[in-house]
Amino acid sequence: MRTDYDVCIVGSGAGGGMAAYVLTQAGANVVLLEAGGAWDSRTDSAMLTWPYQSSRRGAPTSERPFGEFDACIGGWEIAGEPYTVADGDRFTWWRARMLGGRTNHWGRISLRFGPDDFRGRSLDGLGDDWPVGYKDIRPFYDRVDRLVGVFGSVEGLRNHPDGIFLPPPSPRCYELLVKQACDRLGITCIPARVSVLTRAHNGRPACHYCGQCNRGCRTNSNFSSPGVLITPALATGRLTLITNAMAREVTVSDTGLANGVSYIEKTTGEDRHVRGRIVVLAASACESARLLLNSKSSHFPHGLANSSGMVGRDLTDTTGTDVGGLIPRLMDQVPHNEDGVGSLHLYMPWWLDNRKLDFPRGYHIEVWGGLSQPGYGFMGDIHKYPSGGGYGLQLKRDYRRYYGATVWLAMRGEMIPNPDSYCEIDPTRVDRWGIPVLRFHWKWSEHEIRQTRHAQQTFRSIIAEMGGQVLESMPDSTTDFGLQPGGRIIHEVGGTRMGDDRRSSVLNRYAQAHDVKNLFVVDGGSFVGQADKNPTWTILALAWRTSEYIAEQRRQRAI
Numbered sequence: 001m002r003t004d005y006d007v008c009i010v011g012s013g014a015g016g017g018m019a020a021y022v023l024t025q026a027g028a029n030v031v032l033l034e035a036g037g038a039w040d041s042r043t044d045s046a047m048l049t050w051p052y053q054s055s056r057r058g059a060p061t062s063e064r065p066f067g068e069f070d071a072c073i074g075g076w077e078i079a080g081e082p083y084t085v086a087d088g089d090r091f092t093w094w095r096a097r098m099l100g101g102r103t104n105h106w107g108r109i110s111l112r113f114g115p116d117d118f119r120g121r122s123l124d125g126l127g128d129d130w131p132v133g134y135k136d137i138r139p140f141y142d143r144v145d146r147l148v149g150v151f152g153s154v155e156g157l158r159n160h161p162d163g164i165f166l167p168p169p170s171p172r173c174y175e176l177l178v179k180q181a182c183d184r185l186g187i188t189c190i191p192a193r194v195s196v197l198t199r200a201h202n203g204r205p206a207c208h209y210c211g212q213c214n215r216g217c218r219t220n221s222n223f224s225s226p227g228v229l230i231t232p233a234l235a236t237g238r239l240t241l242i243t244n245a246m247a248r249e250v251t252v253s254d255t256g257l258a259n260g261v262s263y264i265e266k267t268t269g270e271d272r273h274v275r276g277r278i279v280v281l282a283a284s285a286c287e288s289a290r291l292l293l294n295s296k297s298s299h300f301p302h303g304l305a306n307s308s309g310m311v312g313r314d315l316t317d318t319t320g321t322d323v324g325g326l327i328p329r330l331m332d333q334v335p336h337n338e339d340g341v342g343s344l345h346l347y348m349p350w351w352l353d354n355r356k357l358d359f360p361r362g363y364h365i366e367v368w369g370g371l372s373q374p375g376y377g378f379m380g381d382i383h384k385y386p387s388g389g390g391y392g393l394q395l396k397r398d399y400r401r402y403y404g405a406t407v408w409l410a411m412r413g414e415m416i417p418n419p420d421s422y423c424e425i426d427p428t429r430v431d432r433w434g435i436p437v438l439r440f441h442w443k444w445s446e447h448e449i450r451q452t453r454h455a456q457q458t459f460r461s462i463i464a465e466m467g468g469q470v471l472e473s474m475p476d477s478t479t480d481f482g483l484q485p486g487g488r489i490i491h492e493v494g495g496t497r498m499g500d501d502r503r504s505s506v507l508n509r510y511a512q513a514h515d516v517k518n519l520f521v522v523d524g525g526s527f528v529g530q531a532d533k534n535p536t537w538t539i540l541a542l543a544w545r546t547s548e549y550i551a552e553q554r555r556q557r558a559i
């Protein structure tokens with residue numbers, strides 16, 4: 001195996017997969033280090049497995065906290081890979097450890113950021129503006145849409161740009177009821193935008209509506225990095241994939257340029273090094289910040305690319321809270337076919353004007369419910385239903401009556417970066433390989449807390465409008481109105497933010513380190529802030545843009 005490459009990428013999720021795809025197509029010899037093991041959903045997925053086929057009936061395992069049939073290997077805790085949280089703060093960190101990272105289990109809700117999302121500071125004085133605008137990223141969103149495939153509807157909403165859409169699937173029964181209630185309440189409710197193929201696309205067949213996307217798709221009809229990006233990158237013959245390779249540090253030459261990555265071969269515990277003329281980090285936002293902070297040298301005593309002191313800073317997550325309601329009209333359903341994709345068919349993009357509200361940024365609403373396959377833990381909260389749980393025949397009858405009668409509404413909202421939410425290296429803890437771990441600090445501000453109260457009130461009004469009964473009482477200020485801890489929505493971005501001013505940012509507008517011209521970050525680390533949208537479509541578009549920039553710089557022999 002060669003040990004010298006044009007480009008060394010760390011991490012094979014959304015950002016790393018896209019960089020490998022674009023750079024190998026552009027002719028570069030690429031090595032990709034991935035901390036987890038190999039995964040191919042065509043052979044490894046548990047799609048269509050019945051719970052009775054396993055003695056665990058699908059119950060979670062330590063490696064698969066979302067259930068044993070789930071595609072994603074990882075979790076909030078990983079044996080031998082701790083992280084710490086500052087006293088009094090609440091933060092949880094989800095990590096995937098497998099080829100493709102978290103793209104093996106994500107909701108596949110694929111939203112573009114809108115024009116306003118790149119210029120928050122200009123609009124309301126909070127957070128910061130990005131050094132790029134929607135018009136800079138739009139061509140790359142278009143490319144991602146064309147390559148990956150996303151369904152949706154053309155709506156012409158100002159800050160929720162339309163894409164190049166495949167037809168959306170029809171709403172399911174419970175979604176139709178939600179839509180009717182929203183129409184009456186004046187809440188915008190439109191077809192969801194999800195990267196599942198409703199038509200055959202680029203050699204991949206259309207979805208057959210089994211509803212099990214979280215298990216990985218054997219027909220490759222949804223987006224995951226291995227299925228859509230890594231496989232074609234390997235087919236070029238220019239990608240060397242090294243799995244079970246835990247990157248320890250980015251190494252630098254005497255001239256202060258990155259010259260490769262040292263890593264631990266996890267199966268043997270041996271230390272290794274791979275040389276790359278260009279290094280691209282895509283280990284996920286926080287892990288890439290950790291790598292940079294751990295890459296100390298005489299040139300970079302405070303960590304690599306950290307002359308601004310901003311590595312680890314401006315870390316944000318999406319805000320989240322949810323409300324479930326029992327809808328009597330959905331009880332005792334006549335059995336019917338409610339097949340669909342393993343994600344939303346409808347959603348509610350932010351529909352209000354923040355200038356008329358007591359919080360500055362918006363949220364979108366995700367709708368969950370329906371007749372998905374029962375498995376371990378099925379209807380575990382049945383004691384909260386009107387009959388109050390029970391035993392024996394009565395309990396069985398209740399399961400049948402209430403099956404599919406619950407609707408969940410979830411807030412996914414914008415957090416504004418603040419100086420109290422960041423990660424740094426814990427001075428005392430190391431992981432199983434002796435690599436210093438991250439310590440998280442987290443504070444929500446009044447902006448996010450007021451936003452959450454609004455969402456809780458809105459969700460309750462939607463369920464009331466549906467004639468339903470909310471299953472939990474309204475949370476109060478002592479619990480931040482039900483706002484989840486930082487990290488819980490698993491949309492953490494920032495930590496190596498981009499900007500035009502090298503004193504206040506880590507990367508320039510092409511996600512190239514200000515301090516090290518042959519070092520790039522293509523995961524969510526480069527984000528300047530959040531939006532009321534999920535981040536992954538923007539990670540993919542930015543990674544494509546940065547990779548084209550790298551290819552052009554190589555052609556010009558500038559790096």
Ligand SMILES: Cc1cc2nc3c(=O)[nH]c(=O)nc-3n(C[C@H](O)[C@H](O)[C@H](O)COP(=O)(O)OP(=O)(O)OC[C@H]3O[C@@H](n4cnc5c(N)ncnc54)[C@H](O)[C@@H]3O)c2cc1C
Pocket residue numbers: 010011012013014015016033034035036094096097098099100101102103105106107108109110111245246247248282283284285287490491522523524534535536537539
């Ligand atoms: C349950 C769930 C639902 C989600 N739903 C949505 C959604 O609907 N829409 C949306 O936009 N986003 C969603 N997300 C978020 C989405 O998955 C992430 O935004 C996206 O995958 C991030 O891509 P990434 O490339 O930054 O990191 P990842 O996809 O996490 O990939 C990082 C990779 O780097 C590897 N790695 C880490 N450290 C090292 C190291 N030191 N050395 C070598 N390799 C390393 C990891 O093993 C991993 O494979 C969801 C996530 C989860 C878990």
Ligand code: SF4
Pocket residue numbers: 047196197206207208209210211212213214216217218219220221222340341342
């Ligand atoms: S719902 Fe469609 S895309 Fe998802 S796993 Fe089933 S067939 Fe694949």
